Amino acid sequence: xxxITSICAFPLTTHCMQFMLLFSRQGKLRLQKWYVPLSxxxxxxxxxxxxxxxxxxxxxxxxxxxxxxxxIVYKRYASLYFCCAIEDQDNELITLEIIHRYVELLxxxxxxxxxxxxxxxxxxAYFILDEFLLGGEAQETSKKNVLKAIEQADLxxxxxxxxxxxxxxxx
Amino acid sequence: xxxxxxxxxxxxTIRTARTQAEEREMIQKECAAIRSSFREEDNTYRCRNVAKxxxxxxxxxxxxxxxxxxxxxxxxxxxxxxRIGYLGAMLLLDERQDVHLLMTNCIKNDLNHSTQYVQGLAxxxxxxxxxxxxxxxxxxxxxxxxxxxxxxxxKKAALCAVHVIRKVPELMEMFLPATKNLLSEKNHGVLHTxxxxxxxxxxxxPDMLSHFRKLVPQLVRILKNLIMSGYSPEHDVSGISDxxxxxxxxxxxxxxxxSDDDSSEAMNDILAQVATNTETSKNVGNxxxxxxxxxxxxxxxxxxxxxxAINILGRFLLNNDKxxxxxxxxxxxxxxxxxxxxxxxxxxxIVDCLKDLDVSIKRRAMELSFALVNGxxxxxxxxxxxxxxxxxxxxxxxxxxxxxxxAAEKYAPSKRWxxxxxxxxxxxxxxxxxxxxxxxxxQLITNSVEMHAxxxxxxxKALLDDISQQPLVQVSSWCIGExxxxxxxxxxxxxxPIQVTEDEVLDVLEGLLVSNLSTPVTRGYALTAIxxxxxxxxxxxxIKKVVSIYGSSIDVELQQRAVEYNALFKKYDHMRPALxxxxxxxxxTATNGPTEIVQTNGETEPSVLDTxxxxxxxxxxxxxxxxxxxxxxxxxVPVIQTTLPTKxxxxxxxxxxxxxDLSLTGGPAPAPAPSVPTSxxxxxxxxxxxxxxxxxxxxxxxxxxxxxxxxxLKIEFTFERANPNPNIAVITIHASNSTExxxxxxxxxxxxxxxxxxxxxxxxxxxxxxxxxxxxTQVIRVLNPQKQQLRMRIKLTYTHKGSPVQDLAEVNxxxxxxWQ
Numbered sequence: 001x002x003x004i005t006s007i008c009a010f011p012l013t014t015h016c017m018q019f020m021l022l023f024s025r026q027g028k029l030r031l032q033k034w035y036v037p038l039s040x041x042x043x044x045x046x047x048x049x050x051x052x053x054x055x056x057x058x059x060x061x062x063x064x065x066x067x068x069x070x071x072i073v074y075k076r077y078a079s080l081y082f083c084c085a086i087e088d089q090d091n092e093l094i095t096l097e098i099i100h101r102y103v104e105l106l107x108x109x110x111x112x113x114x115x116x117x118x119x120x121x122x123x124x125a126y127f128i129l130d131e132f133l134l135g136g137e138a139q140e141t142s143k144k145n146v147l148k149a150i151e152q153a154d155l156x157x158x159x160x161x162x163x164x165x166x167x168x169x170x171x
Numbered sequence: 172x173x174x175x176x177x178x179x180x181x182x183x184t185i186r187t188a189r190t191q192a193e194e195r196e197m198i199q200k201e202c203a204a205i206r207s208s209f210r211e212e213d214n215t216y217r218c219r220n221v222a223k224x225x226x227x228x229x230x231x232x233x234x235x236x237x238x239x240x241x242x243x244x245x246x247x248x249x250x251x252x253x254r255i256g257y258l259g260a261m262l263l264l265d266e267r268q269d270v271h272l273l274m275t276n277c278i279k280n281d282l283n284h285s286t287q288y289v290q291g292l293a294x295x296x297x298x299x300x301x302x303x304x305x306x307x308x309x310x311x312x313x314x315x316x317x318x319x320x321x322x323x324x325x326k327k328a329a330l331c332a333v334h335v336i337r338k339v340p341e342l343m344e345m346f347l348p349a350t351k352n353l354l355s356e357k358n359h360g361v362l363h364t365x366x367x368x369x370x371x372x373x374x375x376x377p378d379m380l381s382h383f384r385k386l387v388p389q390l391v392r393i394l395k396n397l398i399m400s401g402y403s404p405e406h407d408v409s410g411i412s413d414x415x416x417x418x419x420x421x422x423x424x425x426x427x428x429x430s431d432d433d434s435s436e437a438m439n440d441i442l443a444q445v446a447t448n449t450e451t452s453k454n455v456g457n458x459x460x461x462x463x464x465x466x467x468x469x470x471x472x473x474x475x476x477x478x479x480a481i482n483i484l485g486r487f488l489l490n491n492d493k494x495x496x497x498x499x500x501x502x503x504x505x506x507x508x509x510x511x512x513x514x515x516x517x518x519x520x521i522v523d524c525l526k527d528l529d530v531s532i533k534r535r536a537m538e539l540s541f542a543l544v545n546g547x548x549x550x551x552x553x554x555x556x557x558x559x560x561x562x563x564x565x566x567x568x569x570x571x572x573x574x575x576x577x578a579a580e581k582y583a584p585s586k587r588w589x590x591x592x593x594x595x596x597x598x599x600x601x602x603x604x605x606x607x608x609x610x611x612x613x614q615l616i617t618n619s620v621e622m623h624a625x626x627x628x629x630x631x632k633a634l635l636d637d638i639s640q641q642p643l644v645q646v647s648s649w650c651i652g653e654x655x656x657x658x659x660x661x662x663x664x665x666x667x668p669i670q671v672t673e674d675e676v677l678d679v680l681e682g683l684l685v686s687n688l689s690t691p692v693t694r695g696y697a698l699t700a701i702x703x704x705x706x707x708x709x710x711x712x713x714i715k716k717v718v719s720i721y722g723s724s725i726d727v728e729l730q731q732r733a734v735e736y737n738a739l740f741k742k743y744d745h746m747r748p749a750l751x752x753x754x755x756x757x758x759x760t761a762t763n764g765p766t767e768i769v770q771t772n773g774e775t776e777p778s779v780l781d782t783x784x785x786x787x788x789x790x791x792x793x794x795x796x797x798x799x800x801x802x803x804x805x806x807x808v809p810v811i812q813t814t815l816p817t818k819x820x821x822x823x824x825x826x827x828x829x830x831x832d833l834s835l836t837g838g839p840a841p842a843p844a845p846s847v848p849t850s851x852x853x854x855x856x857x858x859x860x861x862x863x864x865x866x867x868x869x870x871x872x873x874x875x876x877x878x879x880x881x882x883x884l885k886i887e888f889t890f891e892r893a894n895p896n897p898n899i900a901v902i903t904i905h906a907s908n909s910t911e912x913x914x915x916x917x918x919x920x921x922x923x924x925x926x927x928x929x930x931x932x933x934x935x936x937x938x939x940x941x942x943x944x945x946x947x948t949q950v951i952r953v954l955n956p957q958k959q960q961l962r963m964r965i966k967l968t969y970t971h972k973g974s975p976v977q978d979l980a981e982v983n984x985x986x987x988x989x990w991q
Contacts, residue, residue: 016337029229029230029231030229031229032229032262035299037265037266037267037300037302038265039265039267044231058528060493060528060529061493061528061529061530061531062493062494062496062497062529062531062532063494064494064497064498064531065531066531069924069925091418091422091458091461091462091465092494092497092498093454093457093458093461093494093495093498094414094415094418094458094459094461094462096454096458096494097408097414097415097454097455097458098415101408101415119182119186120179120182120183122225122226122229123178123222123225123254123255123258126258127254127258130258130295130299131291134294134295134298134299134327134330134331134364135298135299135330135331135333135334137330137333137364137367138363138364138415139326139327139330139360139363139364140326140359140360140363141359141360141363141406141413141415141416142359142360142405142406143405144405145360145405149288149291149323152288153250153254153288153291156250156286156288157250157251157254
């Protein structure tokens with residue numbers, strides 16, 4: 001039985017984003033955000049299969065595909081694929097906008113973001129995502145507010161560490 | 172001990188590895204260092220080490236030894252520690268591990284922290300991965316934060332509440348008071364998340380739904396402001412103000428307006444406004460239009476609005492952006508039943524989409540095309556669909572072939588056209604045709620009496636060309652066996668009769684018997700056909716010889732047939748003519764063969780990638796009535812009408828005793844065995860054992876179960892196993908009503924996961940009498956070829972004391988004997 005079916009077909013959620021994956025054109029995972037409980041083994045299996053499926057898509061194909069009983073919305077930005085799994089009732093077109101908004105946030109934060117930024121600062125990519133989405137839904141629709149919150153939180157790291165130097169040094 | 176290397180340093184180092192082995196070595200070395208650092212309980216560098224561990228985890232390496240360290244970080248008072256600690260918890264921990272419960276106390280403290288960013292971390296983590304136990308413990312804190320005036324926290328609390336409700340639905344009530352003035356917020360973040368929360372509550376509880384209906388005017392106002400307000404830089408996306416919020420409001424309106432005339436009326440204007448004023452040049456505008464269309468189609472909108480919606484979809488179909496086309500086809504598929512004529516207007520565009528490059532678009536276009544076939548357009552549509560069948564990918568062929576057969580059966584303008592169409596499918600996509608099509612086609616051919624000569628001639632010619640496509644070969648063999656006399660006598664009227672001798676025909680059939688291309692089933696058909704010809708041809712000796720040769724065939728099935736046919740020649744020769752007589756016309760007792768689908772908001776989406784277990788054809792459902800409101804189309808399963816097997820009129824009842832299970836006609840069962848397509852070949856014996864005779868309760872002793880018991884309505888399931896197919900479970904539901912008022916308009920609907928198939932027969936009645944004075948029964952048949960654990964989601968709708976009631980439930984407690 002497909003793994004996702006056993007978990008996701010039966011909770012009585014009628015719409016939610018189940019997970020978001022970022023991966024390179026070589027299939028290397030750069031970020032994974034899961035909004036449903038799955039074991040590490042299951043996550044690995046899903047990731048592997050989905051990455052294969054998406055990478056096999058030709059450029060002329062549309063951004064949506066049916067996979068198991070989910071809808072997959074994906075978009076490539078430069079060398080990174082952004083891939084979301086949504087449920088049947090969800091609006092694919094607005095999910096594309098969600099992905100785009102996240103990319104814009106990353107872009108604003110890192111200044112012309114590229115894959116390397118996300119590789120070397122993956123924890124920040126997560127922090128930004130967690131200020132934008134919560135439980136798979138958008139918590140803030142203003143770009144400015146998300147970035148402001150991140151900025152303040154970053155500051156908080158530095159202020160609290162009077163004995164240590166800035167973030168990049170302590171980690 | 173030197174300071175552990177920095178995160179970015181590690182990343183840089185690992186990326187220099189040239190081979191997988193080199194990388195693994197680096198990782199192992201670093202993990203060892205991290206482990207010893209953890210053992211030393213080093214507070215300073217714990218954060219750095221966990222961050223590195225998270226990186227290595229993303230590369231695929233095990234990181235479970237860092238789980239407890241994450242908890243220590245969360246408990247720390249440093250913000251950096253907490254940030255990484257919570258991130259680690261979300262990545263490394265999940266509710267299956269008991270360890271996660273240790274977080275509960277920390278989260279509780281952090282929910283009450285003086286710094287909102289710490290509170291935010293806690294809310295985010297709880298809302299992302301909180302288990303039911305954690306949610307139960309912390310729901311009170313979340314509820315408190317839902318009432319705060321701090322919008323940063325309030326928006327997070329709202330989504331956290333959504334998660335809590337999903338995990339522990341019983342807690343929904345406690346959040347009700349806090350929702351009171353959520354919509355009066357000016358902050359878009361809070362508004363957005365509040366709408367999400369309200370949506371969740373309304374979808375889970377009919378009471379909440381009625382309660383929140385009064386919000387419709389307020390929602391309409393908010394939406395109106397968004398559309399009418401000028402440029403707002405903070406929320407603008409390509410000229411549209413906060414599309415995310417707009418889409419969410421539209422969805423909530425959909426749920427509120429769904430079965431309610433007044434609410435639908437109240438939102439009519441705003442929907443028309445959004446539909447006509449939204450900018451369509453970019454994806455964002457189309458996203459809003461899409462949601463609007465979905466809402467219009469789902470509520471009780473007036474016809475003008477519905478036509479507007481369909482036209483939007485029609486325009487979408489012409490959009491250059493393939494994503495938009497895809498979405499249009501999906502939506503049209505949902506609405507094609509209820510707004511058939513409106514969708515028909517876009518038929519030619521839809522048919523053009525059959526040529527699209529994208530697989531998903533092609534599939535939807537195919538399904539929609541089948542849905543649009545009717546008596547008027549059958550010829551034109553069939554031309555397009557047959558052309559599609561010729562050139563499409565193998566993954567489509569089975570569904571397309573089945574679709575063509577069904578459409579042809581329903582709307583064939585003439586018998587000749589029908590036979591020609593079948594021939595076309597068999598010759599071009601013969602290997603993809605489903606096994607159950609063979610008996611169906613045979614029945615069709617038998618019943619087209621005046622076309623027998625034409626049919627057998629065409630099939631014979633097809634056999635001369637190609638004997639590799641088994642379904643074609645099987646149908647042809649059967650026909651030749653039946654109508655071989657018409658073939659050699661050259662009686663065809665429809666086209667130029669061909670000259671063929673008995674020997675030539677027997678050559679072809681014998682060729683099938685020896686060919687490597689023929690499957691055992693096909694060989695069975697061929698042998699039986701040859702046998703039948705013994706009463707139609709004069710070259711009986713040749714036939715006798717062939718039959719006796721196969722009496723020692725290695726294939727047991729063939730051997731048995733040959734031996735029994737031999738017996739026919741020897742001892743029972745006097746019966747032979749009667750036994751091998753021409754087949755009579757077979758009655759089809761089912762209503763209108765085509766498979767029906769229980770719709771879920773009109774969705775009929777088979778999995779495109781599920782090529783291992785091809786879904787049975789998703790036929791256009793012809794019930795506009797019930798739209799199953801269950802979870803998406805995930806569980807949609809074609810509900811197939813039974814075609815009850817009929818036995819051929821036998822020439823003498825006593826023959827049954829003499830010949831046991833041998834098919835009386837020497838051919839396959841005339842009507843399909845339970846019409847659920849199975850992968851078993853249509854063996855003679857299976858087909859003949861008809862349901863009534865062999866309906867032993869092989870599953871005697873499966874305990875009944877209570878599937879549902881709420882508000883006075885109790886539904887019990889009792890079980891039987893249908894022989895001969897052990898993969899089918901027959902469930903009878905018994906609905907009883909213990910309240911003092913009758914439950915009228917009672918409708919029971921069910922859905923199962925994709926690997927199952929479901930067939931729902933008619934209920935005994937739609938009134939469940941009060942005070943347990945009677946029950947409504949209904950039979951469900953579930954095909955479970957993969958023998959997986961049976962699960963079902965049911966939806967019950969009825970009217971009780973004047974008000975409509977609707978409920979959804981999951982049934983998971985099936986006794987193992989019902990599906991093993």
